[in-house]
Each structure stands twice: as structure tokens, then as C-alpha cells.
Amino acid sequence: MLKINNLHVAIGDTEIIKGLDLEVGSGELHAIMGPNGSGKSTLGYALAGREGYEITAGSIEFEGQDLTELEPEERAAAGLFLAFQYPVEIPGVNNAYFLRSALNAQRKARGEEEIDSITFLKTVRESLNSLKMDEALLKRAVNEGFSGGEKKRNEIVQMAVLQPKLAVLDETDSGLDIDALKLVAEGINAQRNAQRSFVVITHYQRLLDYLAPDHVHVLSDGRIVESGGQELSERLEAEGYSFLEAESEA
Amino acid sequence: MSAILNKLAPESELADDRYGDIRRRAHQRLMQYGFPDLKTEAWKYTSLRVLEKRELSATGPSEAGQPATLPFEADVIPMANGLIDPDRLNLPAGVRLEPMAPADLINLDYGDRAGAMAWLNLARFEQAWRLVIDATLERPLVLAMTSSSDFAASVHPRLQIELAAGVEAVLIEQQADRGAGLINIVEDIALARGSKLRHVIQRRNADSIWVQRTRVTVSADADYRCHALDLGGRLVRQDLSVHLLEAGANGEIDGVAFIDSKQHVDWHTAIDHEVGHTNSRESFRIMADGTGVGVFNGRIHIQRGADDSHSDLNTANLLLSESARINIKPELEIYAEEVTASHGATIGQLEDSALFYLRTRGLPVDQAMALLKYGFAAAPLENAEPEALRDWLTAELETVL
Ligand SMILES: Nc1ncnc2c1ncn2[C@@H]1O[C@H](COP(=O)(O)OP(=O)(O)OP(=O)(O)O)[C@@H](O)[C@H]1O
Ligand SMILES: [Mg+2]
Numbered sequence: 113m114l115k116i117n118n119l120h121v122a123i124g125d126t127e128i129i130k131g132l133d134l135e136v137g138s139g140e141l142h143a144i145m146g147p148n149g150s151g152k153s154t155l156g157y158a159l160a161g162r163e164g165y166e167i168t169a170g171s172i173e174f175e176g177q178d179l180t181e182l183e184p185e186e187r188a189a190a191g192l193f194l195a196f197q198y199p200v201e202i203p204g205v206n207n208a209y210f211l212r213s214a215l216n217a218q219r220k221a222r223g224e225e226e227i228d229s230i231t232f233l234k235t236v237r238e239s240l241n242s243l244k245m246d247e248a249l250l251k252r253a254v255n256e257g258f259s260g261g262e263k264k265r266n267e268i269v270q271m272a273v274l275q276p277k278l279a280v281l282d283e284t285d286s287g288l289d290i291d292a293l294k295l296v297a298e299g300i301n302a303q304r305n306a307q308r309s310f311v312v313i314t315h316y317q318r319l320l321d322y323l324a325p326d327h328v329h330v331l332s333d334g335r336i337v338e339s340g341g342q343e344l345s346e347r348l349e350a351e352g353y354s355f356l357e358a359e360s361e362a
Numbered sequence: 363m364s365a366i367l368n369k370l371a372p373e374s375e376l377a378d379d380r381y382g383d384i385r386r387r388a389h390q391r392l393m394q395y396g397f398p399d400l401k402t403e404a405w406k407y408t409s410l411r412v413l414e415k416r417e418l419s420a421t422g423p424s425e426a427g428q429p430a431t432l433p434f435e436a437d438v439i440p441m442a443n444g445l446i447d448p449d450r451l452n453l454p455a456g457v458r459l460e461p462m463a464p465a466d467l468i469n470l471d472y473g474d475r476a477g478a479m480a481w482l483n484l485a486r487f488e489q490a491w492r493l494v495i496d497a498t499l500e501r502p503l504v505l506a507m508t509s510s511s512d513f514a515a516s517v518h519p520r521l522q523i524e525l526a527a528g529v530e531a532v533l534i535e536q537q538a539d540r541g542a543g544l545i546n547i548v549e550d551i552a553l554a555r556g557s558k559l560r561h562v563i564q565r566r567n568a569d570s571i572w573v574q575r576t577r578v579t580v581s582a583d584a585d586y587r588c589h590a591l592d593l594g595g596r597l598v599r600q601d602l603s604v605h606l607l608e609a610g611a612n613g614e615i616d617g618v619a620f621i622d623s624k625q626h627v628d629w630h631t632a633i634d635h636e637v638g639h640t641n642s643r644e645s646f647r648i649m650a651d652g653t654g655v656g657v658f659n660g661r662i663h664i665q666r667g668a669d670d671s672h673s674d675l676n677t678a679n680l681l682l683s684e685s686a687r688i689n690i691k692p693e694l695e696i697y698a699e700e701v702t703a704s705h706g707a708t709i710g711q712l713e714d715s716a717l718f719y720l721r722t723r724g725l726p727v728d729q730a731m732a733l734l735k736y737g738f739a740a741a742p743l744e745n746a747e748p749e750a751l752r753d754w755l756t757a758e759l760e761t762v763l
Binding site: 162163187188211270 | 727
């Protein structure tokens with residue numbers, strides 16, 4: 113599904129990602145943890161194609177395609193989804209209208225027919241209800257005035273509607289209350305299948321307890337410095353990142 | 363600038379009709395004060411010099427284009443090339459149109475050179491109409507101001523619109539000027555006690571120079587609401603002043619201007635609280651793209667003794683290109699007590715982060731930009747009612763995004 117090879121990403125003159133390798137297979141869920149400022153969001157933005165995030169070396173392959181050649185919207189149509197750590201407020205743009213336009217733009221790019229409004233509304237409502245979100249949010253402007261937790265849940269609603277092949281979720285669990293965290297985790301698990309993959313960026317074990325990731329990676333200073341299974345995240349929860357220094361000194 | 367004056371208002375061409383004395387007096391004032399230039403505060407950002415270069419023919423062609431049909435039922439008063447043909451009108455019950463009496467024009471005062479275009483209008487108007495609305499209208503009344511593409515004359519329409527006490531109406535000025543002439547309108551609107559007017563100015567001009575001065579007076583408990591969607595033209599200058607004359611008067615302006623390359627649009631609005639217990643609200647948004655130039659001057663004046671008045675002025679503006687320009691100036695002058703007056707003014711650009719967010723959801727750049735522009739500009743139009751009117755205005759806006 114996703115093959116990242118020796119990736120280097122610079123913002124301006126500053127190199128942030130410094131030789132990162134990651135391979136995500138179909139149906140797999142990978143967790144990425146790591147200290148603040150280590151480059152987790154930068155990786156997400158680079159995958160989504162944000163301007164100013166320059167790939168100075170290495171490659172990103174998505175389903176056999178060179179992802180770096182594609183515009184952000186082409187990546188979306190190809191099946192990539194990024195849930196933002198800080199979802200953006202879009203004043204004046206109706207949430208339902210936006211989501212439907214986005215879905216139809218993707219479908220059009222893939223040569224599929226537009227979705228009719230009844231099917232669309234049904235899908236959105238189901239996903240809102242499963243996340244215990246008020247349907248009134250559909251009529252509001254995208255993320256405008258949403259609480260922190262509502263914004264995060266709204267990202268999951270978008271994911272459920274857009275049905276990506278690979279979802280990169282950047283700290284979607286931060287800022288959620290305990291019940292909402294469970295709902296979001298269930299929302300993610302409900303979307304899991306053999307064809308869909310996830311990269312879940314998080315600081316907390318709690319989400320991973322629900323998701324039971326196939327692989328856990330530690331990103332530090334722009335590189336993946338440790339990979340393992342669930343036991344790695346449990347160790348981080350217990351010890352923090354201090355062992356990174358111990359190991360690098362060793 | 364006297365060259366312009368002699369070109370626009372040669373004394374020999376003043377009509378010697380029943381308004382002759384009025385015209386001669388106005389002409390004298392015009393010659394005395396002269397034309398505004400960039401040193402005239404109210405014309406600081408808008409130059410009329412382009413008039414010097416324009417060949418303006420004496421008379422227009424006979425036929426003007428049809429206005430675009432509206433997506434709702436309405437009664438239409440065609441004003442073609444600046445003229446209304448009274449024989450071709452089909453006015454609804456309660457509405458009448460008649461020539462203004464000279465007595466109504468005798469004591470007008472447009473001040474010094476800042477008011478030159480209004481003096482010019484008074485010297486040279488072809489027709490002066492009094493439009494009286496005596497009964498609540500079931501359908502919007504439309505003033506369809508169109509011109510043909512070969513229109514290159516100067517016209518000076520003059521209108522006085524009166525709403526009788528308690529009457530409710532929707533008046534739409536649908537302006538689609540296809541030509542390259544000078545249209546210099548002076549318009550007075552009077553709302554009698556307890557009346558309600560929704561006044562729509564929807565403008566989409568081509569190469570004309572369009573100068574419009576609209577003065578609104580609002581009596582006790584009357585309610586004036588302006589909904590403006592200005593899609594520009596070669597040069598547009600709109601003055602809109604709203605005078606709250608008696609307690610309970612309410613005045614609101616919601617405006618959106620989208621200004622593209624080779625367009626210059628200048629809105630000067632003023633809300634004057636002449637007495638206490640009056641309320642006003644204004645929200646104005648400009649988007650300028652290409653080499654477009656936008657000007658917004660919003661003045662709120664709360665006079666001495668106009669206590670317990672409330673006013674809110676907000677303007678947000680968006681520059682869509684490097685070479686577009688927007689000049690804004692909110693002016694608050696408050697001389698009364700126990701008033702609340704708030705104002706806010708911003709000029710910004712489209713947010714990269716918002717554009718990126720929309721694109722990551724699959725929207726192509728053009729569509730994402732259009733959505734952001736719409737999200738920015740549509741807010742003031744939300745207040746337009748009825749719904750069909752609002753839908754029409756937002757659809758018109760979408761055609762240029
Ligand atoms: N526009 C920018 N210009 C310069 N440096 C930047 C820019 N954006 C991010 N950085 C830097 O890149 C580094 C990585 O940032 P990033 O947001 O990827 O961290 P993160 O791992 O997601 O952290 P967190 O856990 O706090 O979300 C940080 O040191 C940050 O300051
Ligand atoms: Mg981050």
C-alpha cells in the first residue's frame with residue numbers, strides 16, 4: 113500500500129524528516145509515536161502534499177504510484193486521507209455541502225458517478241450518529257466554532273464518508289474526552305478491513321488499547337528509531353522517551 | 363479639470379424646459395466649485411479623469427438590451443439607456459410614476475466639489491421621476507437599468523422614491539450596463555413612518571462609468587435594509603447615505619463587491635443617526651482579484667443628542683492577487699451619550715492552510731478557491747429575504763467565483 117524509502121523533508125532550509133523508512137501493507141494499522149517536534153505531523157503533511165514541505169531525497173510510493181508527483185487533490189482521489197492534528201476552520205462554507213462536493217470531486221476524478229443527495233445524507237447521518245455528534249453540525253460552517261473534540265470527530269466523519277484506502281490520523285485522540293475517545297476508536301475499527309490501511313499518530317496508549325495496532329514505530333528527530341508490536345507502546349507509556357537517549361548513547 | 367466640465371456640461375446644451383432655472387443654478391454651482399480631484403477627500407481613491415479621455419456621444423441608441431430575467435415573479439420598470447418610457451409601463455396597484463415637480467428640486471444642495479456629479483445631474487437630467495409606493499407590494503418591484511453595447515452617451519437619471527406610511531416593499535435595482543457611457547444617477551428614497559423597504563442593488567456593468575448617489579431618509583419606526591451585490595464595472599462610484607430621522611428608525615446595509623481586473627469600485631456609505639433611539643448595522647465585504655481596485659469608506663455619525671442609539675459597522679476584505687488593491691476607511695463620529703457603536707475592519711488573503719485542507723479532501727484548486735471565496739463573501743447576503751431573493755443573489759455571486 114505505502115512504501116516510504118529514505119525520505120528527507122525540508123521546510124525552508126530546515127530538514128525535518130531525515131531519512132525515514134516505512135512500509136504499510138494492505139489492511140494494516142501502524143501507530144507512530146514520538147516526542148513533540150520529532151516530525152510526525154510533517155510526515156503527514158508531506159504525504160498529503162502540502163506546499164512548502166519539500167522532499168529533498170527519497171521516495172513515497174502509494175499503491176505502486178509515485179505519490180510525490182500528485183497534487184493534494186489527486187492524492188485524495190487516489191485514496192489518501194489525512195486527519196489533521198489541527199482541523200482548519202472554513203467560515204461560511206456549509207459542512208454538508210463541503211463534504212458532498214469533496215466526495216463528488218473525488219468520484220469524478222476516478223470516473224465514477226456523482227452520489228445522490230439521499231444516499232449521501234444517509235451515510236453522513238449514520239456516521240454522525242455513531243460518533244454521537246449533533247446533526248446540526250452539518251448545517252454549520254466547516255469546523256467553525258466546533259469544540260476541540262467536535263473537530264476531531266468531524267475528521268472521522270469525513271473519513272467515513274470519503275472511504276480512503278489509507279488514512280493517516282494525526283493525533284485524532286488528543287483533546288477527546290474518555291467517551292469520545294472510545295467512540296472514535298470504534299469509528300476507526302468499524303472502517304478497518306483487509307483493503308484499508310491506517311497510520312495512527314498518537315501520544316497515548318489508551319487509543320492503541322482499542323485499536324491493537326499491527327506495528328508501533330517511534331519517530332525521533334526525523335527518523336524511525338524503533339519499531340515493534342504493542343509491547344513497544346506499553347513500554348513507552350511506562351518509561352517515556354528517555355530510553356531513546358540511553359540507546360543512542362550506548 | 364475644467365476641460366471635463368465644458369465637455370460634460372456645456373452651457374449651450376442646458377435644456378430650457380420647465381426646470382430651466384434649476385438647471386442654470388446647478389450649472390453655476392458646478393462651474394463655481396469645479397470637479398473633484400484626488401485632493402478632494404471623498405474622491406481620494408477614485409479619479410474621474412477617465413472622463414477626459416472618453417468620447418461621449420450626445421445621444422444614445424434607441425434600443426437597450428433586455429435585463430436578465432429573474433427567477434421569481436416581479437414587476438419590472440425598464441430603464442433603458444437611462445430613460446424610462448412611461449407609455450410602456452405596467453405598474454402594479456399602489457405604485458405610480460410621475461415627473462417630479464420643479465418645486466421639489468428647487469432647494470437642493472450638494473455642497474462643494476465633492477458633490478459635483480450631483481450638481482451635474484441636476485443641471486443635465488433628461489428625466490426626473492417620482493415613484494410613489496402607496497400600498498404594500500406583493501412582488502418585488504424591479505428597476506431594470508440596462509444599456510446596449512453601443513451605448514456611449516452620458517445620461518443623468520434622477521429618481522425620487524417614496525414609501526407611504528406602513529407600506530412594505532422590495533425594490534430591486536438590477537443594473538446591467540453593457541455600454542461604455544457615463545451613467546450618473548441621483549436617487550432619493552424616503553421611508554415614511556413605519557414603512558419597510560428592502561432595497562437591492564445588484565450591479566454587473568461592462569465599460570461604463572457609473573456614478574450613483576443614493577440618499578435614504580428613514581422616519582419613525584421605519585426600517586431600511588440594503589442588500590448590495592456589486593460585481594463591478596470599469597468604474598463604479600456608489601454613495602449611499604442613510605439618515606435616521608426619528609426615533610425607532612432602523613437602517614442596515616449588507617454589501618458584497620467582487621472586483622476583477624480593469625475594474626474599479628468605490629463604495630462610500632454613511633449612516634447618520636440624527637436623533638436618539640435609532641439603530642444601524644452595516645456589514646460590507648470586498649474581494650479584489652487581478653488588477654481590481656476596491657474602495658470602501660463607511661461612516662457612522664451619531665449626532666449630538668442622538669442618545670440611546672446603537673450602531674455596528676463591520677468590513678472584511680480579501681485580496682485575491684498580488685496586484686489587486688483595496689482601500690478601506692471606517693469612520694466613527696460619535697457626539698451622543700449612552701450609545702453603543704462597534705466597528706471592525708480587516709484586509710486579508712485566502713488562507714493557504716484552508717486551501718490545503720480543502721484540497722486534501724479532494725477538491726481541485728479552482729473549486730476549493732471558489733468555495734473559500736464564497737464562504738467569505740456570502741455572509742452579508744444571508745440577511746436578504748425572502749429566500750428566493752437570497753438564492754438569486756448567492757447564485758449571481760457564484761457565477762463570478
Ligand atoms: N513552517 C515551519 N518552519 C520551520 N520549522 C517548522 C515548520 N513547521 C514545523 N516546523 C518544525 O518541524 C519540527 C517538527 O514539527 P512537527 O509538527 O512535525 O512535530 P510533531 O512530531 O508533529 O510534534 P507534536 O507531537 O507536538 O505534534 C518542529 O521542530 C517544528 O518546529
Ligand atoms: Mg504533530
